[in-house]
Structure formats: C-alpha cells, structure tokens
Amino acid sequence: xxxxxxxxxxxxxxxxxxxxPALLELSQPQSDTVLARIDKQAVRAASTALVGExxxxxxxxxxIDRRETAGDFSVAQLFSLDRxxxxxxxxxxxxxxxxxxxSITAIVPGAGWAEREFRDAVGVEPRDHPDPRRxxxxxxxxxxxxxxxxxxxxxxxxxxxxxxxxxEIEPPAGTSVISVGxxxxxxxxxxxxxxFVEGETVVGCDYRGFYNHRGIEKxxxxxxxxxxxxxxxxxxxxxxxxxxxxxxxxAVEEAAGIEVPRRARFLRTIxxxxxxxxxxxxxxxxxxxxxxxxxxxxxTWRIREPVMWLAEAISGNRxxxxxxxxxxxxxxxxxxxxxxxxxVLDTLEREVAAVRDAIAGDATLMARARGVxxxxxxxxxxxxxxxxxxxxxxxxxxxxxxxxxxxxxxVPVQIAVEQEGDTWARVLVRVDExxxxxxxxxxxxxxxxxxxxxxxVSEEIPPDRVGISVVEAPRGEAVHAVWTGxxxxxxxxxxxAPTYPNLQAVPAMIxxxxxADVPITIGSLDPCFSCTERFEAVDLRTSEVRVxxxxxLIEMSQALTRGRKP
Amino acid sequence: MNGTLLTTLLxxxxxxxxxxxxxxxxxxxxxxxxxxxxxxxGPPILQPYLDVAKLxxxxxxxxxxxxxxxxxxxxxxxxxxxxxxxVPWGPDPALGFGGDVIAVLYVAAASAVMLMLTAFASGSPxxxxxxxxxxxxxxxxxPVLAVALITAAVKAGSLHVASIRDWQLENxxxxxxxxxxxxxxxxxxxxxxKLPFDxxxxxxxxxxxxxxxxxxxxxxxxxxxxxxxxxxxxxLLVELFLPWPRIELPLLAVPVVLVKAFLVLLAVGLIDVVNxxxxxxxxxxxxxxxxxxxxxxxxxxxxxx
Numbered sequence: 001x002x003x004x005x006x007x008x009x010x011x012x013x014x015x016x017x018x019x020x021p022a023l024l025e026l027s028q029p030q031s032d033t034v035l036a037r038i039d040k041q042a043v044r045a046a047s048t049a050l051v052g053e054x055x056x057x058x059x060x061x062x063x064i065d066r067r068e069t070a071g072d073f074s075v076a077q078l079f080s081l082d083r084x085x086x087x088x089x090x091x092x093x094x095x096x097x098x099x100x101x102x103s104i105t106a107i108v109p110g111a112g113w114a115e116r117e118f119r120d121a122v123g124v125e126p127r128d129h130p131d132p133r134r135x136x137x138x139x140x141x142x143x144x145x146x147x148x149x150x151x152x153x154x155x156x157x158x159x160x161x162x163x164x165x166x167x168e169i170e171p172p173a174g175t176s177v178i179s180v181g182x183x184x185x186x187x188x189x190x191x192x193x194x195x196f197v198e199g200e201t202v203v204g205c206d207y208r209g210f211y212n213h214r215g216i217e218k219x220x221x222x223x224x225x226x227x228x229x230x231x232x233x234x235x236x237x238x239x240x241x242x243x244x245x246x247x248x249x250x251a252v253e254e255a256a257g258i259e260v261p262r263r264a265r266f267l268r269t270i271x272x273x274x275x276x277x278x279x280x281x282x283x284x285x286x287x288x289x290x291x292x293x294x295x296x297x298x299x300t301w302r303i304r305e306p307v308m309w310l311a312e313a314i315s316g317n318r319x320x321x322x323x324x325x326x327x328x329x330x331x332x333x334x335x336x337x338x339x340x341x342x343x344v345l346d347t348l349e350r351e352v353a354a355v356r357d358a359i360a361g362d363a364t365l366m367a368r369a370r371g372v373x374x375x376x377x378x379x380x381x382x383x384x385x386x387x388x389x390x391x392x393x394x395x396x397x398x399x400x401x402x403x404x405x406x407x408x409x410x411v412p413v414q415i416a417v418e419q420e421g422d423t424w425a426r427v428l429v430r431v432d433e434x435x436x437x438x439x440x441x442x443x444x445x446x447x448x449x450x451x452x453x454x455x456x457v458s459e460e461i462p463p464d465r466v467g468i469s470v471v472e473a474p475r476g477e478a479v480h481a482v483w484t485g486x487x488x489x490x491x492x493x494x495x496x497a498p499t500y501p502n503l504q505a506v507p508a509m510i511x512x513x514x515x516a517d518v519p520i521t522i523g524s525l526d527p528c529f530s531c532t533e534r535f536e537a538v539d540l541r542t543s544e545v546r547v548x549x550x551x552x553l554i555e556m557s558q559a560l561t562r563g564r565k566p
Numbered sequence: 567m568n569g570t571l572l573t574t575l576l577x578x579x580x581x582x583x584x585x586x587x588x589x590x591x592x593x594x595x596x597x598x599x600x601x602x603x604x605x606x607x608g609p610p611i612l613q614p615y616l617d618v619a620k621l622x623x624x625x626x627x628x629x630x631x632x633x634x635x636x637x638x639x640x641x642x643x644x645x646x647x648x649x650x651x652x653v654p655w656g657p658d659p660a661l662g663f664g665g666d667v668i669a670v671l672y673v674a675a676a677s678a679v680m681l682m683l684t685a686f687a688s689g690s691p692x693x694x695x696x697x698x699x700x701x702x703x704x705x706x707x708x709p710v711l712a713v714a715l716i717t718a719a720v721k722a723g724s725l726h727v728a729s730i731r732d733w734q735l736e737n738x739x740x741x742x743x744x745x746x747x748x749x750x751x752x753x754x755x756x757x758x759x760k761l762p763f764d765x766x767x768x769x770x771x772x773x774x775x776x777x778x779x780x781x782x783x784x785x786x787x788x789x790x791x792x793x794x795x796x797x798x799x800x801x802l803l804v805e806l807f808l809p810w811p812r813i814e815l816p817l818l819a820v821p822v823v824l825v826k827a828f829l830v831l832l833a834v835g836l837i838d839v840v841n842x843x844x845x846x847x848x849x850x851x852x853x854x855x856x857x858x859x860x861x862x863x864x865x866x867x868x869x870x871x
Contacts, residue, residue, distance in 0.1 A: 178691055186770045200695070200846065290770050292761050292843035298604035364762050364841050367848055515695065516771050516845045 007084035008034050011054065018049045029466055030254055032403065033087045040092040040101045043077065047104045050079050050088060057082060057397070058108040058384045059470070059479050060496035063118030065149045067096060073124050075101050077111075078468065078481060082402040087468045100125040110384030110501055121148035136210045139164040147218060154215065154222045169206040171196040178515060182211065186290045186519050189529040193506070193522075200514040205507050209529060220493035221485065226252055226461060229493065230324045233480070236495060237531040238319065239279045240473040242271050244495070244531070245324035247471040247480040250405055252326050255467025255484050256457075262407075263451045264328035266444050269407040271314070271323065272471070273441040277348065278307045279474035280434045283526045284355070287427065290523045291368050296359070303351040310344050313337060328454035333445075341445055349438045356431045369424035373509040373521030376421055383508070384501045387476020388433065389525055391417045392425035399472035411444050423524040430526075433474075463491070473498050475526045497531030577660035578651050584820075585650035589793035590614035592828060596835040603839045618790055624782035635687045639780070639787035642680035646794045649673045653798055654805045656819030658728045665725045667715050674711065674757070674799070677791050678704045681766075684788070685776030696775015699846050700766040703756055706853035710753040713860045717746035718806055721867040731805050735812045741871045745863030747807030751830070752856050754803060756849070758796035760834055762841040765849050796834070800827040 011034050012026050022042035027035045038046055050056035056079040064074040073094040080087055094101050103126035105112045115126035116135035123146040126132070137147075140161035146152060171177050171194075181192035190211040196204040216236060220229050233248040234241035246268050253260055281304035288296025308318040315321035315331055323329045333341070359365060375385065380393040390397055398415045400408040416432035418425035465484045470477050476498030485491030502525045509521050594611040601608020610616075628635065651661040652670050659666070678700060685697030719725050721742055722733035734743065756763035766775045780788055804826040813819040844852065 176691075178695070288842065292764065292768065292770060293841065294600075295604055295839050296842075298606060302605050362842075364844065367844065368842055514845060514847070516765075516768065516843075519771055 003084055004031055004086055007081060007086050011036075011050075011081070011086070011088055014049055014053060015046060018045055022046075032085055033089065033466070033468055035089045035091060035466065037091045037093070040075070040094055043075075043090060043092050044102050044104055044107060046090050047077065047079075047107045050090075051108055054081055055083075056080065056088060057381075058110050059087075060481070060494065060500075061111065061114045061118060062481060062483075062492060062494040063122035063124050063148065064483060064492045065122050066093075068150055072096060073099060073122055075118060075124055076481075077104065078479070080402065080470070082397050085403055087403075089466065089468070094124050099123055100127050102127050103129040105129055108384070109382045110504060113500065113504055114496075120146070122146050123149065133167050136213045139166050147215060150222075154218050166208045168194065168208075169204075172204060174198065175203055180518060180522075182208075184519075186286070186523065187527070187529075191503075191527075191529050193518075195510070195515065195518060197515060200516065202510050202513055202515065202518060205510060207503070207506065209503070209532070212529060217493055217495060221490050223489075225488040226326055226490070227488075229490070230326070231322060233495070234320055234322065234324070237473075237497065237528055239282065239528065240275055240475065240478070240531070241320045242268075242275050242324065243471050243473040243478050244480070244497075246272060246406070247469050247478050248482070248493070248495075249324050249326050250469035250471070251467040251480040251482040252461065252484075252490075253467070254469055255465040255482050256326075256461040258327050258455055258457055260328050261452045261455055262449045263332075264453045264455075265407045266410075266448050267329050267331075267333060267453060268324070269411060269444045270333070270441050270448075271311075271321065271329075272406065273437040273444070274307060274311055274314075276437040276474045277434055277441070278304050278311070279526075280430045280437070281307070281352075283430060283474070284427075284434075287520065287523055290519045291365070293365065296355075300355060303348060303355070306344050307348065310341060313340065325454065327457045328452070330454065332453050333448070338445060338448075342442065345438050345442050349435065352431070352434050352438070356435070359427070359431065366424060368517075368520065369427060369524075370420075370422055372423045372517045373513060373524055374420070374422045375505055375509050377419075379505065379508045380421070383505045385476075385505050386501055387473070387498050387526075388426050388429045389502050389505065390476065391415060392429045393421035394419040397477075399470040399477040403470050405469065405471060407444055407447075411440055411447065413440065423520055426524045430474075460488070475499055475528055475531075476502060478531075497528060499525065499528045499532040503527060503532060574660060577657070581650045581653070581655055581660045582647040584655055585647055585794045585798050586790070588824070589790065589797045590618060592797050592831055593793040595828065596831060596838075599832065599835045600839050603836075614789075614793065618786045621781075621786035621789075622783050626783050627781055628784070629689050629779045630687045632687075635684070638680050638684045638687070639784045639791070642677045642684070643787045643791040643794065645673060645676035645680060646791050646798060648676075650794070650798045652727060653802045654728055654731055654823075655801055656813070656823045657816045662726060662728045666727050667719050667725045667730070670727065670802070671708075671712055671715060674795075675704060675708055677795055678757075681776045681788065681791075684780065688776070688779035690779050692772040692774075692778050693776055695772050696766050696768070696778070699768075699772075700776060702846055702850055703763065703766055703853075706850045706857075707753050707756045709857045710749050710853055710860060711757075713857060713864055714746040714750040714753065715806075717742055717860070717864045717867045720864065727802075727806065731809045734806070734809050738810070740866075742863045742866035743807060745860060745866065747803070749856055749860035749863065750803050750807060751833075752853075754796070754799050754830070755834055755837060756853070757799055758831075758834055759792055760796075760838040762837075762844045763849050764843060765846045768843060771843075796831060797827065800830045800834075803827075803830055 008028055015023050015036055019038060019042045022039040025037040029035055059078040059080050061077045066072055066074050075092045075094055077090040092101060101124055103115050105115055113135055115129055118124055119126055120135055120137045142158050145158055175196040175198050178195045178197050180195055182190045191209040194206045195202050230245040230249055234245040236244045281300045285297040285300040312318045314333055315323050323331050375393045377394045380390050380395055396415055396417045400413045401415060414436055416429045418428050461484055463484050463486050467482045469480050478498055479496040481494040482490045483492040506522055510518050593614040598608050598611055652659050652666050682697045682700045685693040718730045722730040724730055759767055801823060813822055
C-alpha cells in the first residue's frame with residue numbers, strides 16, 4: 001500500500017514537472033490507479049516521461065465518445081507500473097472540431113494497433129502514425145461512419161460493397177509472396193499473413209486480420225446491463241472465458257468499490273488456474289501437431305480430458321461456466337467434491353511431469369524449436385508483449401504478481417522465466433506453468449475459507465467512475481477497463497485480450513526464419529484471434545431473437561444444397 | 567522359350583498385383599499402430615481400400631491441362647509397379663537381368679520425380695514449395711540408396727539383385743552390409759514419406775505440398791503409389807540385407823518375406839510416431855551425414871569385411 005502511495009506521488013511529481021500547465025488535473029480514483037487529465041498536445045511528452053523514466057508498460061488505449069456529456073472525445077492511454085502495482089491513465093480530451101491526436105507509436109511501438117483501432121472506432125485520427133491503414137473495420141465500411149460513437153446504433157449495418165481489397169504492403173524486390181491464411185489449417189481461425197520469401201527464407205510480412213470483429217464492446221455500452229455483460233465477456237474467448245468474465249467483474253467491482261467475499265476470491269483463483277491447466281495442455285497438443293508430432297497432441301489431450309470433467313463437476317459446464325457475476329461467484333465448490341479435485345490434480349501432476357520429461361529430452365523437437373522465432377527482450381518490451389512469450393524472453397511480468405487480484409496475494413505465484421526468447425523457451429515456460437497452476441489450485445483449495453460467495457450489491461453503481469482490471473490469462477495478461485455510466489451499463493467497456501499485443505510481435509519473430517518455422521512461431525504465441533477481435537456468434541441483423549433448432553438448421557442446409565434460398 | 571515367357575509374364579503379374587493389392591493392407595496396419603500409440607481406436611484396418619475405392623469413383627478435377635499432367639499420377643503408380651518387377655518377393659524377381667541394381671536405382675526415383683512434376687504443374691504456390699522440397703529430398707536420399715546398393719554389389723561382386731541375395735544367403739551377415747542395410751532403412755523412412763522426413767507433404771505447413779491440388783482418382787493413384795512404394799522398398803530391404811534363412815518353397819517364402827517386410831514397416835511406423843517433422847535443411851543435413859557414414863560400409867566392403 002505504502003509503495004503505491006509513494007509511486008503515485010512520484011508519478012504526479014514527474015508529470016507536473018514535465019507537462020507544467022498541460023497537466024490539467026491529477027487524481028487517484030482508486031489506490032492502484034492514477035488518473036491524469038492532460039492537454040492532448042502533451043500526450044507524447046507524458047508517454048515519454050512514463051515509459052522512459054518510470055519504465056511504464058503500455059497496456060491499451062480507449063477512444064471514448066463523450067460528446068453528449070462533456071462535448072468532446074477522449075483518448076485514454078493506459079499504462080502499468082508493474083513493480084509498483086500501479087495503473088496510470090492519461091486522459092486526453094479531443095475537440096470534435098479537430099478530431100486528431102499525436103500518435104505515440106514512435107515512442108511506444110506496441111501502441112500501433114490500438115491507435116489504429118480508436119481511429120476506426122470513434123474517428124480520432126492518430127497524427128503521424130507509421131501505418132495508418134484500417135485495423136478493425138472491413139474494407140467496404142463507409143469512411144464517415146464510426147461504430148463506437150454513441151449515435152451509431154449497435155444494429156446498424158452500412159451497405160456492403162464488392163471487390164474491395166485491403167491496401168497491401170508491396171513485397172520487396174526479388175521476393176515472392178506466400179500466403180498464410182486467410183484460412184490456414186493449423187491456425188483454425190481467420191487471419192491473413194502475406195509472407196515475403198526468398199526461397200524458403202522469410203524476409204518480411206504483412207498482416208490483415210480482424211475478420212471476426214463483431215463489436216462486443218459496443219453491445220456492452222449500448223444494449224447490455226452490468227449483470228448481463230459477464231456472460232458475454234465469457235464468450236469473448238472459447239478457452240479463457242472465465243478470465244474475461246473475472247476481469248470484467250473486477251473492473252466493475254473496482255469502479256464501484258464492491259468488496260468481494262474472501263471465499264469467492266479463492267474460488268475465482270481455483271477456476272482461473274484450472275482454466276490455465278487445460279488451456280496450456282491444449283496448446284501443448286496443438287504445438288506438437290503443428291510440428292507433425294501428433295503423439296504429443298493425442299496424449300496431452302487425453303490427460304486434459306479429466307480437467308474438463310472437473311470443470312463440469314464444479315460449474316455444470318466443461319467450458320463457459322457462467323459462474324462469475326459482479327460481487328463474486330454464483331456457484332460454490334461442494335465439500336464432497338474436494339477429494340475428487342485433489343485426486344484429478346494429483347494424477348494430472350504425475351502425467352504432466354511425464355510429458356515434460358519426454359519433451360525435454362527429445363532431440364528432434366529441440367532441433368525444431370531452439371533458436372526458432374526468437375523474440376529478444378528489447379523487442380518484447382518495445383512491443384509490450386505479455387504472458388509466456390514475454391516470460392520466455394526474460395521479462396518477469398505476470399499480472400498475478402504485478403497486480404494481485406482474486407486470492408493471489410494469499411497464494412503467491414512463482415513465475416517461470418526463460419532467457420532465450422525462442423519457441424523452445426516458450427514451451428518450457430508453459431510446461432512449468434502447468435505444474436505451478438496445479439500447485440496453486442491445490443493450495444487455494446486447501447486454504448479455501450468459509451463464508452458467502454457473493455456480496456450483496458444493493459446500491460446502484462455510480463456513474464463517471466473508472467475501473468481497471470488485469471487478469472493473467474494462459475496467453476498473457478487480459479485488460480478490461482470500465483467507465484461507468486447510467487442505465488445500469490458501462491459508458492465505455494474496453495477489452496484487450498493478450499493476443500492483441502502478442503500478435504504485433506510476429507513480424508519481428510518470423511524475420512529470417514524459414515517458411516517451415518512460421519506456423520510453429522505463430523503457434524508458439526498461442527494466438528487467439530477471436531479474443532483479439534472480440535468476436536461473438538450472435539446474429540444482430542434483427543433486434544428480435546430467433547432460435548434455430550437443430551432441425552431448422554438441417555433443413556436450411558439441405559435447402560442450400562438443393563440450390564434454394566432457405 | 568514359350569514356357570519362360572509365360573513364367574516371366576505370370577511372375578510379373580503376380581509381383582505387380584502383390585504390390586498393388588497388399589499395399590493398402592500394410593498402410594491400414596500402420597494406421598492402427600499409430601492409433602494404438604496415440605491412445606486412439608483408429609480407423610478399420612481395411613480403410614485404405616475404402617479410401618481408394620471412394621476416391622476412384624469421384625470426378626476427375628484438374629488444375630492444369632495437357633496430356634502429360636493428366637497422366638502423371640498413373641505414371642507415378644506404374645513406375646512403382648515396374649520397381650516391383652525387379653524386386654524378389656521370395657522367389658527371384660520377375661524381370662531380373664545382369665545390371666538390374668542400376669535399373670532399381672533409376673526406377674525407385676521415378677515415382678518421386680512424377681510427384682515433383684505433378685507439384686510444379688499444378689499451379690499452387692504450396693505445391694511448388696512441396697515440389698522443390700521433394701526435389702531436395704530426392705537429391706539427398708538418392709545418394710544414400712546408391713551407396714547402400716553399390717556396397718552390396720561390391721561385396722557380392724554382382725550388379726544383379728537376385729545374385730546379391732543368393733550371395734548373402736551363402737555367406738551370412740557382414741559389417742559392410744549391416745551398415746548398408748541401416749543406411750537403406752533410413753532412406754526408406756524418407757522414401758515412404760514418414761516422419762521426421764515427410765517434409766515435402768508437411769500438412770501443417772504447406773497442406774500436403776504436391777498433393778494439395780490433387781483430388782478424386784488422381785489423389786487415389788498418388789496415394790496408392792506412395793503406399794506401394796513403401797511396401798516394395800521394404801521387401802527389397804529384407805531380401806537384400808536380411809534374406810536369411812533360405813526358404814526354397816515359394817509358397818512359404820512369399821509370406822515369410824511379407825511378414826519380415828511388415829516388421830520393417832512397423833519400425834518405420836514407430837519412428838514416425840515418436841518424432842516431429844524436421845525442417846528441409848535439417849533433413850538434408852541428416853542424409854548428407856548418413857551418406858558420408860555409409861561410405862564407411864563401402865570401404866569395409868572393398869577391404870572384404
């Protein structure tokens with residue numbers, strides 16, 4: 001607590017010194033958050049001071065349309081001071097008459113995508129951005145419509161246009177283009193890399209993604225209420241759903257000052273670690289498959305299955321548990337289930353140790369993973385990479401340690417760090433993390449305190465608050481930020497999945513590798529495009545809800561096959 | 567004279583038929599083995615027959631025109647069948663002659679060349695990457711096969727497959743031929759397109775490489791060629807390097823050879839299951855080292871060991 005206060009004071013001092021009158025207002029809405037309202041002209045100076053002198057790490061930014069309340073746009077740049085457990089928000093007001101702000105990508109390369117995103121979403125231009133192409137919007141989206149502006153309805157659909165292509169980077173002379181995507185067999189989700197290759201060697205690449213963007217954030221601040229969002233947040237990702245619902249709930253709890261019961265915090269920890277275990281085992285299998293090593297795939301997925309059954313026994317579902325809600329969790333772990341959880345964890349520990357020993361000694365595997373897809377510590381820091389890719393490159397960052405949440409302050413985490421930065425290092429980090437997650441789940445279960453699992457939330461959540469929450473997902477740190485509003489819903493809900501910063505490191509990682517190394521290099525990030533793009537499988541063409549039964553769907557497909565319109 | 571011609575014809579037919587009809591069975595058994603080690607149930611053993619039958623009944627779609635392109639899969643399969651005629655399946659080869667070791671070398675490369683040509687002609691960037699990998703693999707594996715066969719020829723003092731086998735049966739195992747046999751086995755792993763050497767197909771990287779644009783009957787023939795080739799080369803391996811004991815009775819000799827070939831393929835399958843895929847440069851480096859080491863076998867053969 002004390003170091004937070006002193007660091008917060010230091011941040012204030014530094015900003016006051018560097019910005020002078022450009023620092024309009026400094027406040028500390030929560031003990032771990034410093035909010036600085038600054039003149040937009042000073043955004044570069046402020047970012048330089050934070051990143052350069054306090055080694056702050058850029059998290060994400062959010063473009064907010066405040067025209068109906070404050071009469072302006074806001075661009076909020078979020079930073080984290082990891083060692084000091086502190087978030088810093090730079091809130092820059094942008095006048096709608098001149099909707100532009102200086103780009104900070106030159107100072108923080110990892111902000112590149114996020115700045116393109118607020119341009120696409122609310123129409124604030126990042127000035128002097130090195131790559132001003134569209135990021136999240138499709139190429140046929142009209143130039144003057146911005147989906148995250150408040151006057152844009154969530155179900156509005158601009159007319160589609162045909163035959164438009166994304167502006168592409170010209171391949172360097174003497175190279176040919178090999179496509180990885182838009183649909184690539186081992187990546188399973190759409191993303192399009194155009195590799196520029198000389199023979200088999202990759203010399204550069206171009207990326208176009210966000211084919212799955214469906215505007216979950218928009219739903220959150222226009223249609224859903226605080227208590228409905230956890231279930232949508234959970235569906236951001238098919239693997240780390242509990243992470244997103246926890247992260248969202250924590251952001252709201254933080255903004256509203258809701259105290260979560262201790263038992264609920266332990267239950268969240270247990271579920272988060274169970275999710276990490278099955279996610280890492282899933283990844284290990286896929287990594288094996290990418291290298292043609294299907295034995296690893298089959299065996300890791302076999303030992304993963306009991307974990308899914310365990311999740312089902314606890315929550316009623318293998319995945320997408322529907323357990324989190326604002327103020328705690330909706331399901332408790334029954335005492336009679338505890339021995340079974342311990343038993344599954346014990347068996348799993350044995351089997352994972354066996355897998356680790358088999359993998360660690362495999363010379364061919366090492367030949368394919370060592371020195372492949374190297375991400376240096378400097379590059380990782382520059383691009384704000386998170387999670388196992390960051391820890392594989394020697395950066396000891398982990399949200400569970402840097403910003404302890406749930407019960408991680410009582411069940412401390414030993415983080416695994418490797419220095420080499422190659423695919424092999426990322427494999428080792430994840431295997432260690434499975435064993436650590438088993439230990440954490442077991443300890444949290446043993447220390448599970450009695451008491452209620454859900455706090456009574458009787459008062460309305462006050463407007464104009466901000467809450468920031470980070471959760472260490474298996475893929476890295478997820479960030480949710482909530483600006484509260486009226487109508488029982490956030491004014492703005494910002495989500496950043498871990499793959500979002502990590503994907504931006506791909507060009508640096510695959511340069512000078514061969515084509516054969518590209519799938520495993522991208523795979524070694526454990527990428528999750530749907531989280532990155534905040535995808536949701538809900539048809540919003542009509543506002544009425546229509547439920548298709550299996551029979552309807554079969555009939556529709558049959559009709560399509562026969563060439564009729566359904 | 568008529569009698570000899572008839573025997574030759576019948577022998578040739580029988581060899582080709584054996585390669586063609588038994589290859590899917592061996593493939594089915596290998597799939598079962600793989601499934602067992604994966605803790606899976608696996609497809610029925612006869613699934614490869616069903617695969618081929620189904621694919622043969624499909625529409626013939628081609629991504630390139632021309633008679634040459636149309637004929638390539640059939641040529642690939644028939645080149646493997648020709649190889650089968652030079653291989654002893656217990657009894658002497660159907661088409662043996664004085665220098666047939668050289669012919670074996672050429673014919674063994676033919677199906678890979680056909681696959682490569684199919685790849686380059688099919689007009690897909692993945693296929694052309696696969697084709698060039700196929701070429702690089704061929705260039706690195708062929709010397710290993712050549713050194714192994716030449717070692718056997720030097721040792722036995724003959725360029726005739728049947729004579730080499732007979733010499734082996736009479737003189738028993740030797741260091742030089744053991745080395746050559748191991749080299750041949752490693753080459754077989756690559757020729758059969760098994761891990762860690764299935765670089766040209768590399769499903770997860772280039773989506774089947776040469777096969778990506780092939781479907782229906784063309785895919786059936788190419789698959790069939792690959793399966794037949796692994797069987798024929800396994801038979802050649804056991805007959806040249808592990809022919810013992812001598813069995814005179816053809817009706818017994820044939821099944822014994824097939825069982826031995828199956829055991830060899832079982833080892834190939836095991837290696838396939840416990841390895842990830844190498845990169846093309848790693849695979850080439852590996853075979854370069856194998857080729858150099860197998861020269862030791864040739865040296866032993868020259869000094870009579």
